[in-house]
Amino acid sequence: MKAVLDYLSAHTTRFIEDLCAYVRIPSVSAQPEHASDMQRAAEWIRDHARGIGLEADLHPTPGNPIMVARTPRKPSSKRPHYLVYGHYDVQPPEPFELWKTPPFEPTKRGRSLFGRGASDNKGQHLAHLNAVEAYLKTGTELPCDLTFIIEGEEEIGSSHLAAFLKAKKKSLKCDGVVISDTGIPSLKQPALTCALRGIVAFEIKVLGPNRDLHSGLFGGSVDNPAMVLCQLLAQLRNPRGRITIPGFYDEVVKLTPSERRQMARLPFDEKQEAKFLGVPELFGEKGYSALEQRGTRPTLEINGLTSGYQGAGSKTIIPSWASAKVTCRLVPDQKPTVIRERILQHLWTLCPTTVELQITLAHGGEPYLVSSENPQAQAALRALRAAFGHEPVLLREGGSIPIVNDFKKILGVDTLLLGLALPDDNAHSPNEKFDLDCYAKGMKMGALLWQELASR
Numbered sequence: 001m002k003a004v005l006d007y008l009s010a011h012t013t014r015f016i017e018d019l020c021a022y023v024r025i026p027s028v029s030a031q032p033e034h035a036s037d038m039q040r041a042a043e044w045i046r047d048h049a050r051g052i053g054l055e056a057d058l059h060p061t062p063g064n065p066i067m068v069a070r071t072p073r074k075p076s077s078k079r080p081h082y083l084v085y086g087h088y089d090v091q092p093p094e095p096f097e098l099w100k101t102p103p104f105e106p107t108k109r110g111r112s113l114f115g116r117g118a119s120d121n122k123g124q125h126l127a128h129l130n131a132v133e134a135y136l137k138t139g140t141e142l143p144c145d146l147t148f149i150i151e152g153e154e155e156i157g158s159s160h161l162a163a164f165l166k167a168k169k170k171s172l173k174c175d176g177v178v179i180s181d182t183g184i185p186s187l188k189q190p191a192l193t194c195a196l197r198g199i200v201a202f203e204i205k206v207l208g209p210n211r212d213l214h215s216g217l218f219g220g221s222v223d224n225p226a227m228v229l230c231q232l233l234a235q236l237r238n239p240r241g242r243i244t245i246p247g248f249y250d251e252v253v254k255l256t257p258s259e260r261r262q263m264a265r266l267p268f269d270e271k272q273e274a275k276f277l278g279v280p281e282l283f284g285e286k287g288y289s290a291l292e293q294r295g296t297r298p299t300l301e302i303n304g305l306t307s308g309y310q311g312a313g314s315k316t317i318i319p320s321w322a323s324a325k326v327t328c329r330l331v332p333d334q335k336p337t338v339i340r341e342r343i344l345q346h347l348w349t350l351c352p353t354t355v356e357l358q359i360t361l362a363h364g365g366e367p368y369l370v371s372s373e374n375p376q377a378q379a380a381l382r383a384l385r386a387a388f389g390h391e392p393v394l395l396r397e398g399g400s401i402p403i404v405n406d407f408k409k410i411l412g413v414d415t416l417l418l419g420l421a422l423p424d425d426n427a428h429s430p431n432e433k434f435d436l437d438c439y440a441k442g443m444k445m446g447a448l449l450w451q452e453l454a455s456r
Helices: 002-010 012-023 031-050 118-137 160-166 225-234 257-264 270-277 292-295 336-350 375-388 403-413 437-455
Strands: 055-059 066-070 081-087 105-110 113-115 145-151 176-179 191-196 198-207 300-306 321-330 356-365 393-397 415-417 433-435
Touching: 002 012, 002 118, 002 437, 012 113, 012 118, 012 437, 031 055, 031 066, 031 145, 066 292, 081 118, 081 403, 113 118, 113 437, 118 145, 118 433, 118 437, 160 403, 176 403, 191 375, 191 415, 198 225, 198 336, 225 300, 225 321, 257 292, 257 393, 292 393, 321 336, 336 356, 375 415, 375 437, 403 415, 433 437
Parallel strands: 081 145, 081 176, 176 415, 191 393
Antiparallel strands: 055 066, 066 145, 105 113, 113 433, 198 321, 198 356, 300 321
C-alpha cells in the first residue's frame, strides 16, 4: 500500500488540474442548450478512465450516455466485485450574479476549488478514479474487481439508469456499491451516511381567465390565480413547518433514543449556522433539533413560484395563471407514490371552483436506510478512520439519491455512502466549492477501502 499512497501524494497537483479540466465543462442536464456539453463531459470521463488503464465505453440512453469503466480482470477471478457510482451532470449555475468567479472557470482560493460540479459530484467520484490509478500505475494488485458507473442524469432524476441496470444485470452482479455524493460535518469527522431522504417532485398550475385582465375593471369579480395558488400553498403546512396534509406522517419511522444521542454528538451551533446562511435565525418543526429536521423529518418546499408581471414598475393586472414547483423530502418508510397521491387529493379538495387546477408530476425516489453494523459498513468505517485520522460518525443525510434504491431492488446489494463534501461546499448554490484536503483524504480513503472490503 505504501507505493499506492506515495503515488497519490506525488501527483496531487496533476489531480487538481484534472478536476479543473472536468469542471470547465458546463454539463447542466436540466438545460437543453447544454446537450453538447453533456456529451463532451461523458467523453471526457471515458477518455480519462481509459488513460489510467480502465476498459471504458459510453452506453447511449434515450437521454444522456452512461459511462462504464472496468478494472482489468483476471481469468476466473474470485475477488469481490464492487460498483462505484457517480454523475457528471451538474445543477444549473443561476443566479450568475451571486458567483464571485464564473461557475465554469474553476478557481483555487486557499484550500478550496470553486466551480459548479467541483463537489457535486465531479471531485468526489474523480477521487475514487485517482485511487484506482495509483494501484494500476504502481503495479499494485487491486484486491477487488471494480466497475465505475458515471451517469449524466442524476440531477434530473436518473430516469434511464434503472433500465440500464436491468439490461446489464448479469454483468453488473456485485457485492456492493460505493457512492461518494454525500457530506461530512468536518475534516475531523469523516462520515458514513446510513440513511437518505427520498423525494417527490411536481408542479402546480392554477389557470384563471384566458388572458391577463385589468385589475380595476375585473378585480373582485374574477378570482386571481396568483392569490389562489398562494392560499393553496399556505394551507399545506403550519407556521413551524409541520405538514398538514392528511396522512402525511402515517408511515414515518420514529427516531430511536440511540439515534438521537448519535446525532446530538455532532457539534452544531445554531447561531453560527444562521449567520453562515444569512438568515436571522433557524426554523423548524417543534420537538426536533436542526440536524434532526434536516436528516430525519419529511418536508414540503416551494422551489419556484411564478405569475403575473415581473418587469420594472407596476402593471395592474389579474394574471391569467400562476405556477409553483414543489418537492417533498421523504423519510423511511414513506412511499413516493402514496405521498404523491395524498398531496394531490388534498390539493383537489382545497382548490376553489373559480379556477382550474393542473398538476404535472415529475421525478420521485424512495428514502434509504442501511444498518451500520453490517461487515461492509464496518470496513468502510475502518477506511475512513485510517484516511482521515479521526473517529468517523454516522449520519442521516437530508438529500436524495434515488438510484440507491434501484441498486438494492435490481442488483440486490447495499450501498456505502462515503461522502467528501463539507457543509459549506454550497452544493446546488452559487459559489460551489470542493475542499482540496477532502479531495486528498478521499483518494486515500478510496485506496484503503478496497483492502478493508476484501479482508472483511
